[in-house]
Amino acid sequence: xxxxxxxxxxxxxxxxxxxxxxxxxxxxxxxxxxxxxxxxxxxxxxxxxxxxxxxxxxxxxxxxxxxxxxxxxxxxxxxxxxxxxxxxxxxxxxxxxxxxxxxxxxxxxxxxxxxxxxxxxxxxxxxxxxxxxxxxxxxxxxxxxxxxxxxxxxxxxxxxxxxxxxxxxxxxxxxxxxxxxxxxxxxxxxxxxxxxxxxxxxxxxxxxxxxxxxxxxxxxxxxxx
Amino acid sequence: xxxxxxxxxxxxxxxxxxxxxxxxxxxxxxxxxxxxxxxxxxxxxxxxxxxxxxxxxxxxxxxxxxxxxxxxxxxxxxxxxxxxxxxxxxxxxxxxxxxxxxxxxxxxxxxxxxxxxxxxxxxxxxxxxxxxxxxxxxxxxxxxxxxxxxxxxxxxxxxxxxxxxxxxxxxxxxxxxxxxxxxxxxxxxxxxxxxxxxxxxxxxxxxxxxxxxxxxxxxxx
Ligand SMILES: Nc1nc2c(ncn2[C@@H]2O[C@H](COP(=O)(O)OP(=O)(O)OP(=O)(O)O)[C@@H](O)[C@H]2O)c(=O)[nH]1
Ligand SMILES: [Mg+2]
Numbered sequence: 090x091x092x093x094x095x096x097x098x099x100x101x102x103x104x105x106x107x108x109x110x111x112x113x114x115x116x117x118x119x120x121x122x123x124x125x126x127x128x129x130x131x132x133x134x135x136x137x138x139x140x141x142x143x144x145x146x147x148x149x150x151x152x153x154x155x156x157x158x159x160x161x162x163x164x165x166x167x168x169x170x171x172x173x174x175x176x177x178x179x180x181x182x183x184x185x186x187x188x189x190x191x192x193x194x195x196x197x198x199x200x201x202x203x204x205x206x207x208x209x210x211x212x213x214x215x216x217x218x219x220x221x222x223x224x225x226x227x228x229x230x231x232x233x234x235x236x237x238x239x240x241x242x243x244x245x246x247x248x249x250x251x252x253x254x255x256x257x258x259x260x261x262x263x264x265x266x267x268x269x270x271x272x273x274x275x276x277x278x279x280x281x282x283x284x285x286x287x288x289x290x291x292x293x294x295x296x297x298x299x300x301x302x303x304x305x306x307x308x309x310x311x312x313x314x
Numbered sequence: 315x316x317x318x319x320x321x322x323x324x325x326x327x328x329x330x331x332x333x334x335x336x337x338x339x340x341x342x343x344x345x346x347x348x349x350x351x352x353x354x355x356x357x358x359x360x361x362x363x364x365x366x367x368x369x370x371x372x373x374x375x376x377x378x379x380x381x382x383x384x385x386x387x388x389x390x391x392x393x394x395x396x397x398x399x400x401x402x403x404x405x406x407x408x409x410x411x412x413x414x415x416x417x418x419x420x421x422x423x424x425x426x427x428x429x430x431x432x433x434x435x436x437x438x439x440x441x442x443x444x445x446x447x448x449x450x451x452x453x454x455x456x457x458x459x460x461x462x463x464x465x466x467x468x469x470x471x472x473x474x475x476x477x478x479x480x481x482x483x484x485x486x487x488x489x490x491x492x493x494x495x496x497x498x499x500x501x502x503x504x505x506x507x508x509x510x511x512x513x514x515x516x517x518x519x520x521x522x523x524x525x526x527x528x529x530x531x532x533x534x535x
Binding site (some may be wrong): 152153154155176177178179180183184187188189190191193194 | 328330331332333334335336337405408409410412413469472473529530531532533534
């Protein structure tokens, strides 16, 4: 993550690691994946375990509502001024990949109003298996799928499953009920991803978020090192 | 003559300046049943082109002539009665500024960004961008005229499932009028800030205010 370009002008452009005043900006982690896989639940659980030790904020990209932002507000995982919703014009992957300007505005505004921040989580609206984040927007990305969406999704691959920095296979508590073979999912994911990590989670279980939270802490360690 | 290729880069709908999330009032018109097909889209675009399109194109041309951007920004405010549309124009101006500074770095763009950290009106930023890209006032006006109709056309394809060939044919039929509007806008801008047109579309202003309050919508405006 050597993104310093030494910009001295007003406003950062995109992935610059420093803010215009010279301070290091927050680490930005994107969460993508199919509709309903548990992205918002993952964001909420991460906020609950990290908020006491880190300064956090969240950007949501809903397709046509503010539901994700409202869920996070209702559950009070963070104070309202730390949650921002971006409107995506019916096309969430455009807003996180092809034209990231509205999301960059949101992360900058959050740093300006409630900063300094350690970590900003950017949730994409639920999309298909090809949606990935631009490197101009996030420093690392998590792709969240679930066991109920079919245990052949890791085998099908696609940019999210294959290249995300962390693949989360969520709702393992449902595996017996939907007949998903977790060992097969792990094997297929390994074949698609090589050395890249995979985490199996059940957010219904006590501290089910732990493997993801540990990975996020490691990313933060590398970012601030 | 200026570089045609630079104009194509700036006018391309894929230029990452935030426009994809906006329908230019088309979402409200579709919901109200005023735009149902290609003919409705054509009427909508024609109306928008000759009103806010002309006004915005002239502001952009004036900025590309190098007129005072602060005076132009105030002129844009005065020509935008809807608070929702003023907010949209500044937000899109800020997004365009980011793309423009990364694409055509220039001291003039940096100065405008410093003056309006939350965004100047989009046409003012667009005219300044045109200058930075080596384009002229007419180019800036053409660019605005085209995006005035191109944005709603793309949005209506998504909103109605309208045949994309029909939507593109609408744009082609509007080409002579886009040319006219761009020429008129540039000619007005040549005469200075007091000669800038102030054509507006009251229905677009009203529906923009209503649309901004919808709890569920596909487009931000
Ligand atoms: N059984 C079970 N349900 C879960 C788990 N994680 C999330 N859910 C439920 O799955 C549903 C969808 O979760 P969300 O977090 O809203 O999913 P999302 O990916 O954000 O959905 P979109 O933003 O609409 O794409 C909710 O009802 C969650 O409570 C899990 O580990 N186990
Ligand atoms: Mg969600």
